[in-house]
Amino acid sequence: MAACFDVAVAGGGPAGAFAARELARAGIDVVLIDPATTRPRLEGLGERVAHILKQKGLEDALQAASAPMRRSVRWAGLNETANGERLVRRHDFDATLRQSALETGVTVRTTRLRRIEKADPETGVTLTLADGETITAKLMIDARGRQAPSTTRQKGPQTLAIAGRLSGPALPSGTRVEATPQGWVWSAAEPEFGPWLQICIDADDLSGAGQTALKERMRTFLAQPHFAGRFDACGFEGDLLARSAGLVLSAPELSLPVLPIGDAAVAIDPLSGHGLFWAISSALAAVPSVLTLLEGGDPVLAARFYRHRVVGTFWRQARIGRDFYRLETDLAVHPFWAARAAWPDNKPAHAVADDIRLERRVIVDGNRLRDREVLITPQDPEGVAFVCGLPVRDLLDLSRTGAKETAPAEALRWLESRGLPSGLPDQSLKTNQTHTRMRETA
Numbered sequence: 001m002a003a004c005f006d007v008a009v010a011g012g013g014p015a016g017a018f019a020a021r022e023l024a025r026a027g028i029d030v031v032l033i034d035p036a037t038t039r040p041r042l043e044g045l046g047e048r049v050a051h052i053l054k055q056k057g058l059e060d061a062l063q064a065a066s067a068p069m070r071r072s073v074r075w076a077g078l079n080e081t082a083n084g085e086r087l088v089r090r091h092d093f094d095a096t097l098r099q100s101a102l103e104t105g106v107t108v109r110t111t112r113l114r115r116i117e118k119a120d121p122e123t124g125v126t127l128t129l130a131d132g133e134t135i136t137a138k139l140m141i142d143a144r145g146r147q148a149p150s151t152t153r154q155k156g157p158q159t160l161a162i163a164g165r166l167s168g169p170a171l172p173s174g175t176r177v178e179a180t181p182q183g184w185v186w187s188a189a190e191p192e193f194g195p196w197l198q199i200c201i202d203a204d205d206l207s208g209a210g211q212t213a214l215k216e217r218m219r220t221f222l223a224q225p226h227f228a229g230r231f232d233a234c235g236f237e238g239d240l241l242a243r244s245a246g247l248v249l250s251a252p253e254l255s256l257p258v259l260p261i262g263d264a265a266v267a268i269d270p271l272s273g274h275g276l277f278w279a280i281s282s283a284l285a286a287v288p289s290v291l292t293l294l295e296g297g298d299p300v301l302a303a304r305f306y307r308h309r310v311v312g313t314f315w316r317q318a319r320i321g322r323d324f325y326r327l328e329t330d331l332a333v334h335p336f337w338a339a340r341a342a343w344p345d346n347k348p349a350h351a352v353a354d355d356i357r358l359e360r361r362v363i364v365d366g367n368r369l370r371d372r373e374v375l376i377t378p379q380d381p382e383g384v385a386f387v388c389g390l391p392v393r394d395l396l397d398l399s400r401t402g403a404k405e406t407a408p409a410e411a412l413r414w415l416e417s418r419g420l421p422s423g424l425p426d427q428s429l430k431t432n433q434t435h436t437r438m439r440e441t442a
């Protein structure tokens with residue numbers, strides 16, 4: 001007899017564990033499936049992630065991270081030190097998040113999802129686990145990271161990260177990012193974990209397989225004249241860890257009843273330091289989608305919301321990464337840098353609006369998805385749905401019809417700051433509604 005749940009979450013990395021916990025907090029019956037095999041490694045955790053964890057009562061997870069450390073950067077002629085990141089011991093961090101999910105009422109299965117036997121938007125999923133158990137659920141969240149299967153893959157130049165625990169002369173405390181002709185290197189020393197060094201090279205730039213090839217590639221990288229012998233006396237403890245690290249759009253469309261989150265939706269280039277933030281913010285964004293769908297809401301809303309976020313994140317991250325690689329003009333002749341500075345195009349990284357218009361968007365309101373008009377302005381290229389708690393369309397209508405005094409003064413000041421003291425002119429509203437329909441069918 002299969003165990004039945006509202007939601008099955010496959011993968012208990014940061015995205016899956018966080019989503020499972022948030023759904024349980026919202027009263028949903030959740031099972032989290034993860035084999036608990038995170039390999040020991042260090043990553044950087046930014047203050048935005050720390051802030052969300054504190055806000056959600058997950059201070060315990062920060063016990064797996066250091067205090068914020070200084071980061072030295074040697075990139076694009078810069079040689080500077082800035083307030084940096086916390087160093088997080090990922091195996092401890094992930095285990096704490098899963099434990100917290102368990103304590104919040106999530107059922108945890110410490111095994112792998114072997115197969116999705118059945119996936120039907122009406123009736124849900126039937127899953128077979130590696131230990132032979134069968135589970136059914138109305139929805140499945142796919143949080144298997146880069147191991148999630150992907151039908152449509154859009155990706156840029158692919159990067160291979162090779163990392164390990166350093167032995168030999170001590171590294172200075174803090175973290176360090178450095179550009180070199182063959183790629184870039186991140187090194188860090190965390191008091192409990194010890195020194196860690198990670199190189200990022202072109203994925204095709206590895207001949208052979210296994211530990212011997214990885215060690216040889218690491219040796220070649222650290223022998224570059226750039227380092228002037230700095231790593232000559234260093235070795236590595238234990239095996240090196242190789243991971244695919246390029247930006248990948250794995251699942252651009254929502255195919256219900258499965259909702260991909262984190263790396264299973266868009267796998268992020270580590271150069272951005274954005275991966276953990278995306279994992280957790282995409283898990284947070286999945287909650288209103290799940291609640292809306294379980295209450296019988298329109299699946300088209302969930303599909304539009306998902307696509308906007310996931311595809312938008314992929315292209316934004318692609319262009320932010322490109323701009324960062326382009327800064328390294330001295331290294332531009334080397335193949336690693338030339339390929340990354342040229343992809344994906346020359347468009348700006350962030351949305352730009354040169355007009356003012358209303359557009360229909362799916363937004364989160366009261367932890368549910370709603371189709372609402374948002375106002376796009378040059379100051380708000382991503383769109384604004386509410387001003388001081390008032391739907392922006394209602395505010396515009398009030399201002400236009402002369403019933404201004406009923407709107408909060410602060411909301412009116414906001415309209416003035418956008419150059420719209422009397423709302424949008426009739427003509428502009430009509431034109432932009434047409435524009436909206438055209439954009440939606442495009």
Ligand SMILES: Cc1cc2nc3c(=O)[nH]c(=O)nc-3n(C[C@H](O)[C@H](O)[C@H](O)COP(=O)(O)OP(=O)(O)OC[C@H]3O[C@@H](n4cnc5c(N)ncnc54)[C@H](O)[C@@H]3O)c2cc1C
Nearest residue numbers: 011013014015044112113144145161262263270275276279
């Ligand atoms: C080399 C490298 C360095 C990085 N450095 C940073 C950094 O410094 N800062 C940062 O913010 N981000 C960094 N990232 C990105 C960050 O690691 C990821 O974005 C983040 O881990 C994504 O979280 P996730 O939960 O989506 O996936 P993962 O963390 O990959 O978790 C997936 C989980 O699914 C489980 N799983 C897999 N298959 C199955 C299955 N069949 N059944 C059940 N469970 C399964 C896995 O065991 C794992 O626990 C780095 C990435 C790489 C590759």
